[in-house]
Amino acid sequence: MYDYDVIISFITAFTLTYFVIPPIIRVAIAKHLYDEPNERRSHFEPTPRLGGVAIFAGAIFSIMLWTPFTEYGGDIQYVLCAFILIFLIGVKDDITEISPSKKLLVEILAAGILFFKADVRITGLHGIMGIEEIAPVWSAMLTIFTIIVIINAINLMDGINGLSGSLTILITGTIGIWFLLIKRYDFAIMALSAAGATAAFLKYNYSPARIFMGDTGALLLGLICSILAINFIEYNSQLEDLHPFKINAAPGVAIGILILPLFDTLRVFTTRILKGKHPLHPDRTHIHHLLLDTGLSHMQATGVLVGVNVFFIVLGFLLQLYTNNALLIILLLVGIASLMVSGLIYSLYKKSIKANLADSKNI
Secondary structure: OOHHHHHHHHHHHHHHHHHHHHHHHHHHHHOOOEEOOOOOOOOOOOEEOOHHHHHHHHHHHHHHHHOOHHHHOOOHHHHHHHHHHHHHHHHHHHHOOOOHHHHHHHHHHHHHHHHHOOOOOOOEOOOHHHOOEOOHHHHHHHHHHHHHHHHHHHHHOOOOOOHHHHHHHHHHHHHHHHHHHOOOHHHHHHHHHHHHHHHHHHHHHOOOOOOOOHHHHHHHHHHHHHHHHHHHHHHHHHOOOOOOOOOOOHHHHHHHHOHHHHHHHHHHHHHHHHOOOOOOOOOOOOHHHHHHHOOOOHHHHHHHHHHHHHHHHHHHHHOOOOOHHHHHHHHHHHHHHHHHHHHHHHHHHHHHHHHHHHHHHHO
16 A cells, blocks of 8 residues: 555655755855874765764655555654654764763663653563563663664664665665555655665765764664664564565574674674773774775675675574574574684784784895
């Protein structure tokens, strides 16, 4: 019934974002709202960082225009409230940096609105470790924690040209198509609107980047991905067993769809905590930074990482006939193996660099 609206929502978000970005670039240049290069950055020229404003405008306008509110309008107002909160804290951080603790507090508030007012919630573990339903207090804690993790996972991938946007299109496109197939048009429109706005942004973000999405865009897209992922899991549990599009191991597949942002965030957060730093304290230890250090360009590193995420998505869907536990274990083992191989390659590369420097000094 609303299939064409889903497609048009992508086109609407793309078109608006595409034409809004050039004026934003001009304003950012005129007002000196740059992302300045430093030892932690991966770029060498001052670059405007308000691309998220255009993404927000395109995505929200399209969602509001094409969502069939007569059928799905009950909770959308609360979702939009969470969007606005995240947008405001993102703009604030892009213009004048704020502390990670204040940013985290707003993220918790937005996640609380989604849980208590918009009914975005994880109601159980769906068979993981033999656990089905969980108590409301645990449901609230797990849902809010999951939302915050996914928000920051997408944000932390925004370190090189094209990466965060490409992963967002991959994630929202995959889940959005599934929602379209089961005829949940509200979530399909949300997903495809985000994908459309991000696709237009990438036109200006691929190397050489003319603008960055900043926290304004990354936090918003992370919030949208968290809403889609949680509802992907929950609506799968509500489908009949014989439904043609039911995913047997929905939590495992959801983790597979988000594997690269989640895995890298877990690794970086653990490293920072072990060093006594705040988990949101910025540094240059992400996997995309390591790939750049091996000599890859921004677009080459983006291509490699997006390809890895595509592999895990395909693997998750192919293995979804297994139980959740089995799929999660398989994804975890493959992820650890991939990390070990990449770490070994990086270690060998650094050793070769040191050896070459030593040889040059001897000469």
